[in-house]
Amino acid sequence: MKWSMLVLLMATIMVLGACKKKVQPAPPPPPPPPAAPTASLSANPDTIQKGQSTTLTWQTTNATDVTLGPNKVEANGSATVSPTDSTTFHLVAKGPGGTQDATARVTVTQPPPPPPPPPTVSDEQLFNQNIKDVFFDYDSYDIRADAQSAVQADAQFLQAHPGITFTIEGHCDERGSTEYNLALGDNRANAVKNALVQAGVSADRMKTISYGKEKPFCTESNEQCWQQNRRGHFVYGK
Amino acid sequence: MNKEYRTKIAFSSMMKRTLPILLALLSTISFAQDWIKTGTGLGVEKVRLAVPDFKPVSSDGVTAALNKVFNDTLWLDLSNAGIFDMVSKSFYPLQAPSQPSEVNAEAWANQPPNAGMLAFGNLDAPSQDIVVQGWLVDVKNPTSPPVLAKQYRDKATPDNARIIAHKFADEIIMRLGGGIPGIAETKLYFVSNRTGNKEIWQMDYDGANQKQLTHLSSITLSPRVSPDNSRVAFTEFGKGGVEIGMYSLDLVRMVTFPHYGGTNSSPAWSSDGQHIAFSSSRSGDPEIYIADNDGRNLKRVTAVKGPDVSPTWNPKTNAQIAWVSGRTGLPQIYIMDTDGTNVQRVTDQGYAVSPSWSPNGQFLAFSWTRHYGPGAPGNQDIYIMDIASKQFVQLTHDSGRNDFPTWSPDGRHIAFQSDRNGRWQIYTMLADGTNQADLTKSGENTQPNWSSK
Amino acid sequence: MASTDIYAERDPLSTPLGLSVALHGMLFASILIYGAVIGHTGEGWGGDITGGEAMSANLVSNIPLPRPQVNTDNIVANESKGLTQSPPKAVEEPKPDAIPIPEKTIKKPPKPIISRVTPPKPVEPPPNVVPFGQGGPVSGPYGSFSVPNAKGGFGFTGSGGDFGSRYAWYVRQVQQKVSQNWLQYEIDPNVGNAHRVYITFDIDRSGRPSNVQVEQSSGVPSLDISAVRALQRIDTFGPLPGDYGGSRVSVEFWFDYRR
Secondary structure: OHHHHHHHHHHHHHHHHHHHOOOOOOOOOOOOOOOOOEEEEEEEOOEEEOOOOEEEEEEEEOOOEEEEOOEEEOOOEEEEEOOOOOEEEEEEEEEOOEEEEEEEEEEEEOOOOOOOOOOOOOHHHHHHHHOOOEEOOOOOOOOOHHHHHHHHHHHHHHHHOOOOOEEEEEEOOOOOOHHHHHHHHHHHHHHHHHHHHHOOOOHHHEEEEEEEOOOOOOOOOOHHHHHHHOEEEEEEOO | OOOOOEEEOOOHHHHHHHHHHHHHHHHHOOOOOEEEEEEOOOOOOOEEEEOOOOEEOOOOHHHHHHHHHHHHHHHHHHHHOOOEEEOOHHHOOOOOOOOHHHOOHHHHHOOOOOOOEEEEEEEEOOOOEEEEEEEEEEOOOOOOOOOEEEEEEEEOOHHHHHHHHHHHHHHHHHHHOOOOOOOOOOEEEEEEOOOOOEEEEEEEOOOOOOEEOOOOOOEEEEEEEOOOOOEEEEEEEEOOEEEEEEEEOOOOEEEOOOOOOOEEEEEEEOOOOOEEEEEEOOOOOOEEEEEEOOOOOOEEOOOOOOOEEEEEEOOOOOOEEEEEEOOOOOOEEEEEEOOOOOOEEOOOOOEEEEEEEOOOOOEEEEEEEOOOOOOOOOOEEEEEEEOOOOOEEEOOOOOOOEEEEEEOOOOOEEEEEEOOOOOOEEEEEEOOOOOOEEOOOOOOEEEEEEOOO | OOOHHHHOOOHHHHHHHHHHHHHHHHHHHHHHHHHHHHOOOOOOOOOOOOOOOOOOOHHHHHOOOOOOOOOOOOOOOOOOOOOOOOOOOOOOOOOHHHOOOOOOOOOOOOHHHHHHHOOOOOOOOOOOOOOOOOOOOOOOOOOOOOOOOOOOOOOOOOOOOOHHHHOHHHHHHHHHHHHHHOOHHHOOOOOOOOEEEEEEEEEEOOOOEEEEEEEEOOOOHHHHHHHHHHHHOOOOOOOOOOOOOOOEEEEEEEEEEOO
């Protein structure tokens, strides 16, 4: 049953189709065509690294409507672009004579991997080499005249290395009393901190702690050792 | 801690004898009132106290060993008390009494012992226990009833023999020392580095039973025990900086206490245990602060540039604090009200630190180097000063450096640290500077603090 | 180990020998005087600490420790029978001329004299100790006032079985504690002669003093006040003896002040 229906349908179609065919009349002769537009597009350079830019330059003739990509542009011109990926730029020049398009391909390459850093001194080593501790007189937490230059030098270094954070430890010599020395050491650490802040170093880069006389740098009982222990001591990081 | 096992021994027979006399006396005088008439300048000598060895009831080795510990401890406690003239044992009659009936008062009261009071008794160790009976009698007035009659019982260990001796000694001291409790059961808290790190330790007032409390393996300083003996506050160098640490003696471990930032040190409890004063540099300069005993309600009390540290409360009033300030240069001692007003300077020169206020509120003990500076080398010594009159007395002389005095609760003793033998050790002495003796020997030991009971 | 030859008795030498010994005696006397008066150094308790700008050490009397023994022939320091005193005995300060100068008994070498020099150690008696140790009614050298006998109750003096004799140890500690708390520097420094003030107070069972009164003024207000203040400083004398029947004891306490 289906088979016969199908055959009948196909026959109907053939007949109808055949009936409808007509011979088309010959088209009227076209008017003399206007000049065809020309277009050329170039990118200079045609290969860039990501983040760089390139200049597109184009020329057209006999065109009334020139678009570059989605933008309408003048017949001749140039533009600087910074594509992030390789792109083919499409110039379309439309004129009464027709349409002409031109393309220019810009290849965008990823920047080369940064060269491995040359083997240099680490921040911490730089810190330890350059930072000077600040020494104090007995029972004092004033920054002495000769310590001022140390403070200034330290401030300069720290400003040149803004990523560095550090701790200032306050220390005392062994002669005084444990509790009082803990407080005096604290005053010393804070004096150094305040001096650095005044010199332009940001306060949130530094912490302070006092060790009083609990962590001496030397243990002899003479003025040289005592002076060694009366200091604000810098420690990298933390 | 230790339960008290004491009962009074009834002297019903003696009471029966004295009661009629009392009644007779009372009946002769109407509105009768006992009078004492006495005055100053009447032979204020120390009581001559004789303490023969207590007699062991049985002759076995255990009893003998416990008896020795008991006798040694009792003798030391009484001779350390500072209020007795201990009669030398070489003067004692040969027969030492173990019961009141055995006391030959005349033999003790006459020369050579010439004793005023006699403490005696016996010790037994029946089946795992130790039982001690002790009496205190006035041998110059033998008809008077005994001043003390006590019995103690506990498990038989040398430690308990020591504790019973401490208790009996304290009773004697309290009775004959004007009602002030003895200190034989008090403790000292201190810093020791014998394990390689400065940790907080505890020992009996006579140096026995030294034991480590904290195990922090960093640096700890300035222990102060709370008045109820439950916790020890101290300065702790921890990961977060220098903060007040709190160790619980009840729980035998560290407990939390707030952190404040900066350097936080030298905590001091008020005598009612309600507040803690300490030094904090959280504002950028070390100042004295007061907080509740849980660390809350922090109030700043000083506000002058310069190190402010080492507060100590007036334990009678808790309305004043003495502390150390470097506001004028070298550290000096000051007193103020707890709201920060009425600041008075107490020392006038030199280098003065580590004040400790006496239990009766009258004196400050502190460490002073009076003549200070090049060309006038002075020694660092312990002084006590009468606060009202500013008169002072020097207690140590020509014996190394001396620091961190702490008063005993009876006001008669002071413990301190001294390096007179090369290393810092804890020493004890009577408050008049006599009887100086060292309590520690191992490593370096500093910053003692005497418990208040 | 003197050679005995020197002391051989030979008549021709007796006079010059006697003179020689007399000279020696005076020499030692002068040493004694020097030692007692000028040579006192060191820090005796209750004495002045000399040297520099140090201030005096009176505060020592207030440390709750008994004062050190005073080397006087104070026979009244007797604990029996409460605080009765036998008639006060004049105390002999080791006077320089008390050194016996052997006249005829030339055998005695100077050594006994030397040994007598040592006892007076530079421990000055605390300034307010009454060397005569007066108790009871005043009849001493500086009593310029009379005191009625046994005030109220029954006097302690030998009243047999009274508080003072039964509990001599308690009385002693009352006396010690009050003496320790008496701050002499509170008294007007211009007060010269000796004075005495009588204070009465009660002690309850717990040992607490109360009802402090000036019973007989010394005539020097600052002395009276200093005595009252001494009592006010005391919280407790210790509980009254356990087997004492009364609810409280009254105390009459005199303060002897001598500059």
